[in-house]
Amino acid sequence: MSREPILRLEGVSKYFGEFTALDSINLEIDEGEFLTIVGPSGSGKTTLIRILVGIEELSNGKIWLWNDRIEAIPANRRPTCMVFQSLALFPHKSVGENIEFPLKLRKQRPENRKARAFELLDLLQLPQSFYQKRINECSGGERQRVALARALAFDPEILFFDEPLSALDFRLRKNLEKELKDLHRRTGKTFVYITHSLEEAMVMSDRIAIMRSGRFEQIAVADEIYARPISRFVAEFMGEVNLFSVKGDDSGNPVGTEIDIQTGGATLDSGMGLVRGALATLMVRPEAVNFLVDDGTADFVVEGVLKAEYALGSRTQYKVKADNGDELAVEKLREDRFFGKVGDRVRLGWNAASAHMITGD
Amino acid sequence: MERQDQRIGLLSALPMGVVLLISFLAPMLVIAVFSVMPQKVFSLLHIPDFSSYKLVFTQGYIKSVLWSFGMAMASTVVLFVICWPLAFGMAKVFKGFGIFITIAVVVTLFVSENIRLFGWVLTLMKGGLIEGHLRAWTGLTFEGVLYNTPVIVFGLVYAYFPFMLFPLIQGIAMVPDDARQAAADLGATRRQIFFEVDLPLSAPGIVIGSLLSFVLAAGAMAESKLLGGQTVIVIADEIETAFTYGQNWPLGSALSIILILVIGALSIFGINRVNLDLIMGGRRT
Numbered sequence: 250m251s252r253e254p255i256l257r258l259e260g261v262s263k264y265f266g267e268f269t270a271l272d273s274i275n276l277e278i279d280e281g282e283f284l285t286i287v288g289p290s291g292s293g294k295t296t297l298i299r300i301l302v303g304i305e306e307l308s309n310g311k312i313w314l315w316n317d318r319i320e321a322i323p324a325n326r327r328p329t330c331m332v333f334q335s336l337a338l339f340p341h342k343s344v345g346e347n348i349e350f351p352l353k354l355r356k357q358r359p360e361n362r363k364a365r366a367f368e369l370l371d372l373l374q375l376p377q378s379f380y381q382k383r384i385n386e387c388s389g390g391e392r393q394r395v396a397l398a399r400a401l402a403f404d405p406e407i408l409f410f411d412e413p414l415s416a417l418d419f420r421l422r423k424n425l426e427k428e429l430k431d432l433h434r435r436t437g438k439t440f441v442y443i444t445h446s447l448e449e450a451m452v453m454s455d456r457i458a459i460m461r462s463g464r465f466e467q468i469a470v471a472d473e474i475y476a477r478p479i480s481r482f483v484a485e486f487m488g489e490v491n492l493f494s495v496k497g498d499d500s501g502n503p504v505g506t507e508i509d510i511q512t513g514g515a516t517l518d519s520g521m522g523l524v525r526g527a528l529a530t531l532m533v534r535p536e537a538v539n540f541l542v543d544d545g546t547a548d549f550v551v552e553g554v555l556k557a558e559y560a561l562g563s564r565t566q567y568k569v570k571a572d573n574g575d576e577l578a579v580e581k582l583r584e585d586r587f588f589g590k591v592g593d594r595v596r597l598g599w600n601a602a603s604a605h606m607i608t609g610d
Numbered sequence: 611m612e613r614q615d616q617r618i619g620l621l622s623a624l625p626m627g628v629v630l631l632i633s634f635l636a637p638m639l640v641i642a643v644f645s646v647m648p649q650k651v652f653s654l655l656h657i658p659d660f661s662s663y664k665l666v667f668t669q670g671y672i673k674s675v676l677w678s679f680g681m682a683m684a685s686t687v688v689l690f691v692i693c694w695p696l697a698f699g700m701a702k703v704f705k706g707f708g709i710f711i712t713i714a715v716v717v718t719l720f721v722s723e724n725i726r727l728f729g730w731v732l733t734l735m736k737g738g739l740i741e742g743h744l745r746a747w748t749g750l751t752f753e754g755v756l757y758n759t760p761v762i763v764f765g766l767v768y769a770y771f772p773f774m775l776f777p778l779i780q781g782i783a784m785v786p787d788d789a790r791q792a793a794a795d796l797g798a799t800r801r802q803i804f805f806e807v808d809l810p811l812s813a814p815g816i817v818i819g820s821l822l823s824f825v826l827a828a829g830a831m832a833e834s835k836l837l838g839g840q841t842v843i844v845i846a847d848e849i850e851t852a853f854t855y856g857q858n859w860p861l862g863s864a865l866s867i868i869l870i871l872v873i874g875a876l877s878i879f880g881i882n883r884v885n886l887d888l889i890m891g892g893r894r895t
Contacts, residue, residue, distance in 0.1 A: 304791050325794045337792035341810045350806070351796040403796050 253315065255280040255439050256301070256407060261310030261320075263296050263463075270296045272463040273310070278407070278441060283433045285450035286443045287486070288460030294443045297460070298409050301441070302331045314406060330405035332413045336396040338384045344370075344395050345380035351403035369398040372432070390421050397429075401436065410442040414449065426452045447487050451475070459483050475534075480609040484532050489566075489578050491538065492607075493531045497523030503531055503606065523606070530607040535566065535580035537603035540587045540595055547598025551577065555593045569595055638870070644863035652859060662864035671848055671865060678845040679872070681759065681834075682827035685766035686820050689774040692767070693819070697778035698808075702787070715772050723769055727836045730765065731756065734837075757839040765833030766823075773822040781815015782808070814884040821880050825873050845869055 254277035263271040270293045278284055288294045299305035301312070303324030312320040319327055330351075338347050346353075348369055349362040357365075363380075370377055373394040379387070387395060393413060400408055410429075414422045430453045433440050444450055450457045451471045458468040459482075467479045478484040481492060495503035503523050523529055533549070541547060553571040565586045567579040577597060581587060589595060646658040649665070666672060700708040718726065733739040736754035745751045755761055785808055793807045809816070831846035845865060852862030 302795055304795065323794070324791070325797050325799060329795075331792075331795050333788050333792055335786070335788050337786065337788040339789055339793075339807065339811075341813075350793070354797045354799075354802055354806075399796070 252279060254278055254313075255315060256441075257313040258301075259311045259313075261297070261300065261312065262308050263293070263300060263305070264308045269463050271300070271307070274463075274465065276458065276465065276468070278439060280439055281437055282455045283430070283440045283442065283453055284456050284458060285454035286441065286458045286460055287445065287447055287450045288443075289445055289486070291462075292460040293463040294445075294460050295411060298331065298411055298441070298443050301407075302329055302409050303327045304331075328406045329409060330400045330403040330407075331409040331411060332396050332400050334411045334413060334415060336392055336413060338392060338396055338399070340384050342384070343380070344375075344382045344384065344387065347384065347395055348398045348402050350399060365402060366398070369401055372401070372435075373398050374428075389417050390425065393417070393425055397432070401438075405438070407439045407441055410440065412444050415444070415446075422449075423452075429453055459486060477605050478532065478607060481530055481607060484530075484605075484607060489535050489580070491533050491535065491577050493575075495523070495529050495531045495606075497525045497527045497529075499525055501525060503529065505531075527608075531604055532607055533599050533604045535578040536564075538577065538579045538597050538599045540579070540589070541598040545596075545598065548601040549604065550596060550598045552594070552596050553577065555589050555591050555595050557591060569597060641863045641866050641870075644859050645867045647860040647863075649860060650858050662858075662860040663868075665861055666864055666868065671845075674843050674845045674848045675865075675868060675872075677759075677842045678828050678830075678869075681763050681766060681842075681844070682824050682830075684763045685770065685827045686774070686824045688763065688767050689770065689823050690778075690816070690820060693771070693774045693778050697775055697782050697815075700775075701779045701782040715775060719772060724832055724836070727765060727769070727832055730768070731836055734761065756837055757841050759838065759842060762834050762838040762842070765837040766827045766830060769830070769833060770823040770826050773826060774819040777815045777819035777822065778812070779815070781812035781819070784815070785811040817880045817884045821877055825877065828873060829869065 256276075256278040258274055258276040261271055261274040261276075262269070272293075274297065286294045286297065296305060300307045300320075303319075303322060307320055310320065311318060314328070339350065342350070345363070345366050348366040352362040352365060366380060367377055370379055375391065375394050375398070379391070379395075384392065384395070396413065414425055414429075417425065426449055429440075429442075433453070442450075442453065454471060456468060457471050457474050459466045459474065461482055467474055467483050469477075474483060475487050478487060484490050484492060493505050495505055498504045501523055531549075539545075539547065541550065551569075551571050553569045555567060556570045556576070557568040559566045559568075560583075561580075563583055564580050565583055567581070567587065569577045569579060571577060579587075579597065587595075640654070643654050643658075645662055646660060647654065647656050647662070648659055649661055666675075696711070700711060704711070731738070734755050735741070736756075737745075738754065741752060741754060789807050789811065790803055793803045798806060829846050831844055831850065834840070834842055834844045834847065846869075849862050849865045849869070852858050852865060856862070
């Protein structure tokens, strides 16, 4: 892409004493994209976003917003803004006053502020009567919207989100995720969102950046990360997955080192081939694994015993104990579910095209 | 069940209620009745009149009232200004170090106020610690800084420092850090954060601290006597004189009632404006 990134990070590091929270981060964010930074707690994602908005200072590195270096500029003079995890609404101000806060700071006229507040209430599907409401009279979802409206009133170049949905119940969260994506499309703003929930990231983002102990492990579009993770860490982070340690045999085919995977004799496509003796991890998602009936065959085959069955609604999940003791997860759509009984012997199989070879650790 | 709880509650509150009634309300009632007795009587069984109140407004006692409230107001404002930065530091910045300041401030309360004020007299008077040293070392001299109203206000500020400081710390501790950060993120300058976030969110602490120091300062007498040397006569002084030298209990009572009414009205007004539960550790509603 020849387009100038809106935000560019070069070698951004942060140390807390001996501890390295961020380890020389590089990142480019494009204008108008929805980037989600995902990582387990302690991976440095919160530190990173706080540095990006200017609440926290970095130890090392450079940050450009368009062509301007901003790492030394304090938060209140950066044209970016964040929705806090706690939302950080002002409890002593009404909904309207909260939304108008950034405009008041800029000494805008009260009637203009009010007009803008009403526009934003509309945009976030809050009734106009909310203008006078106290913050403590609003529900969790309503507060989310007020916090968003306040951030949008600021009209930031980039809008940051620090896991603002994490405190909400499941259904409300699901709805707001979609609304947020919709809002992103309608406003055309650059959104940078951090979360520890992969699902949240998948639903909303254009690109996902996976963080691990202060570094980016992989940055790619959601589907790429799901289907072709570069490491075991990313694969495991992206939900339920079956991973097998494999080794290249004499003819370059992967054979299991911990689990007895038969390659079914098929010619594998080149992505699956391994140098003789090389170690790697074979990944297959639960939904790509099939139950083989009669003499059905596949590129990879594992035998075992059906241990458990969980109905997940639209899908059904199975746990299969392979003969060497490893557990495999299989997921089928409800209408394709497997009519076996717990305790039955089963053969599982999948094809090379739906598997992925991880050569990183 | 609930009814029984209520009854047990009432019963257990009864002894304290009786004690409060006798020790707190009864003297107030006596004072109130004395204030409408004729001049210089020592019994409550006379025909009520308002001669004492008339005296208050005609004999210049009102000047003492104004001095007391004026100096109380001035000391409260000064206290707020000097306590705020320290309280902010102790609530948000100092972490473990704050405890040393707390101890240092509390320890001063272990010594009687009068003795501490005498200490200041020895420090500030002509020939005292400051002027004496200056004269001995440089030969320069100046009149002592005692016996004026600013030094009385200084004494009040000194004496009631803890009563402003600790409520302020409580109040500032209640301001969530992320509300301040969010304000900054939305473009607020330090000044704007102070007026838009810190001040309103720590209001309960400010109101309690201001009320405590104002009420105490308005009824204070030692500062004006020791440091002020009777440059001004404060209301508490007048009350004492009326009850002792003056032997005019009704006048003293009328002055007390005026003091009580003004302070009571202020307290009720102030306390109604803040949610006391917040600072007393109650739940947020």
